[in-house]
Amino acid sequence: MLRQIEGSRAVAEVVASCRPEVVCAYPISPQTHIIEALGSLVKAGDLSPCEFINVESEFAAMSVAIGASAAGARAFTATSSQGLLFMMEAVYNAGGLGLPIVMTLANRAIGAPINIWNDHSDAMAVRDAGWVQLFAETNQEAADLHIQAFRLAEELSLPVMVCMDGFILTHASERVDLPTQEQVDAYLPPFQPRQRLDPDEPVSIGAMVGPEAFEEVRFIAHTRQQQALVRIGDLAEEFAEAFGRDSGGLVHQYRSADAETVVVALGSVLGTIKDVVDSSRDRGMRIGVVGVTSFRPFPIDALRAALQHARRVVVVEKAFSVGFGGVLSTDVAMSLTGLPIPVATVVAGLGGRPITKASLQTLFETADRGELERLTFLDLNRGLVDRELQRIAQSRTSGPSAENILRDLGTVASGIG
Amino acid sequence: MRIHGRGGQGVVTAAELLAVAAFEEGRFAQAFPSFGSERTGAPVVSYCRLDERQIRTREPVVAPDALIVLDPTLVHQVDLFSGLSPEGFVLVNTTRTFDALGLGSLLDRFREDRLVTVPASEMAQRHTGRPVPNAVLLGGFAAVTAEVSLSAVVTAVRDRFGSEPSVAEGNVAAAAAAYAYVRQQMRGVPGEAMLSAPPD
């Protein structure tokens, strides 16, 4: 049913229709509306049977999900940024134990400096924890990916996180087609756990594994992700047949088949990029964009197939590896090993800085002229940076950089003297 | 369009209501806020895009076709009119005139027939008992831009406040009053004259 609805609300309603049995979460901006909506649905009896647990920290949230999943219940939680880091030990634990927990990650920047707005640093921080990471481009896709996530997680016995840009998607009201309960039930069968805590057939789960077998146990996790590479595509196809629209999959291409310059990105910025691709095409530029939906497992072959004919690749990403370069772009470069295709990293949108069509336009034109550097920080205010670097050079006790820069910007009142 | 106000005035809700109104009329709409930390009284901006086809871009609205200003004290604090199209609409919540607000120069840069003021807080107070001007201004917006119909705005308001019928109906009445007020203004009846007119 078509609704004009806030992204968080859409996700909550779709997750509810996936019949989760235990929902637990700790509030953190910008995930709060998702969990509030689910809490209300449970309390009002609209989502039943379901236990909604108000936990005391994100670490507890993931831990409750672990216990619930191990005992055979379909478990769901949600978090962002600092909360993800706080539960990181448990995130790895869930990955290692192979528990099919589904989590919404409302992407938000990680501090310091503290920042509540969107970027992808949080997802990047856990990319090797053994979770599947799917990135939504729109709120429609965010909703749809959750249905596919539960199915994928339970089929392969590995946890899945659905990433959606904080505020940009979570707090945006847009048109979403919410599936019916019948449609979801037809696509997502009841959870049949591979391992379960059951007094009737007791097992020990979570034993210590020494050097004799650790590699093999971890290799199983590796094979599961490789299976996911195949199943993600299958499940997306099945979804398209059942629900009548394309959502999910490994990558998707927009006007990139005959493009000279191909842009690669994750998440909601793809929408803005597509608008600029269209206007650039109108002016004669041969440019296209490839959106990566499945970041983990990384679709190395699918990406190579989509990019190998390009003259150059520009990766626009909302995270970076400090002192080095990109994160996504490093993975993208891997997919092009052996091919003489330069990959340029553009770090943009950090901490919620808007990525504007105007800036992208200039960027793409620069790339088209072959003048784009290996690493660019989009819309960087070099003056602010240089002034702080100068302060640092001039005095050993220059003070906290963040406050100095904010004071320069006039955002923070001047100190005395 | 871009909506400016202060926390607590319903800036975010205004954008959402507008989006729902457009949706009711079969259009695509995208509404989203620009957040600072949430606290009452701080400047807040929200955005709304309307289109006949799916809206893909996610950037803030830098070149608005219309501005809705819920709190005129922002005028000299924030660059409200940045990027506004010369053909743009401006709707300001105030009992005063543009001149009295120090915005007389606006009347030269933009189209006078597209700049309107509405005493929305007062209308809201009269019809709902609370000076929350957002739904009211949408009635005015419908009148001056004709981007959405008043009935679509009414549907959106009723849908949003469905669990509190008195709040819903109060806002509906206030929105309709604003609609009529603006229509009158556009026909050349000065704002001050409307203030002494009997309330709807």
Next chain:
Amino acid sequence: MTVPVRFYQVGSFAVGNRLVPGAERTVQSDPSRTNSLTCGHRACQGCGEALGARYALDAAMRATAGRMVAVNATGCLEVFSTPYPESSWQIAWLHSLFGNAPAVATGVAAALRVKGRHDVRVVGQAGDGGTVDIGFGCLSGMFERNDDVLFICYDNQAYMNTGVQRSGATPPAARTATTETVGPEPGNPFGQGKNMPALAMAHEIPYVATATVADLHDLEAKVERAMTFHGARYLHILVPCPLGWGAAPCDTVRIARLATQTGLFPLLEAEHGEVVRVTKIRRLAPVADYLRLQGRFAHLFDGTGEPARPDIVAALQELADRTIRRYGLVDDGGRP
């Protein structure tokens, strides 16, 4: 007037079992007990925790007719009970992390509830580190929500698994690897530490109890009593660690008994924050008797067994006396 006759025999409960009616015999004396933690685990000789866990879980299994799931924190118990590729657990058992056992137990309980398996109970367990330090946030959250979990702390008063480092449960003056017996204040400082049973009581949960491995009947009775409640319950069991305490492996039960008889470790039960029962001290002993048996307090004595630091011993005695007064462990006429 009938007076219950209680039999005591240092070192064993054989007399106690032979002379009590079958129904009152200990679970451990029952050949058909679960053996939740069965033999083959790798605990040290004389490990109090292995004893306590076996006692507690077998009692819980009997109280729940075998319908129970256990969640275990990282620690000695988890490590010595599951040496790859073996497990000595004969019950449904889950180990997640060090600090999250209470939260994981909450999750298991929620799953069982939502699945309609109201007959299956949940026990969470951890050492003192996993309970009072790194697990405290999760434990407090579980208590605050009154989740239906019995949480058991096996308190050997330090991080033993990692090499005997100080925890929030380490008693004053005790030597650990991070509170060495050097400097003017040797061992763990005074004025620190958490009284975990009191903290549990402060949450006003349905049932809180303390026990030691020295009194099997008492421990089992408390586990069974705990299982008659629903909601959050807490059992704090003192389990001497021969290695970490520097004690002889054969002294584990003896030391545990002295802990209660000196007043250092009170035996009590509380319901909704109010103490409802205490076990009076039968034969009051000076703390020195308890301390002398343990290498972690050796610095307090000289070679002849006389206090080398009488000030510290006196301070510990004061702590014991205060506990006795606080919980009324000695009847009038005994020491204050």
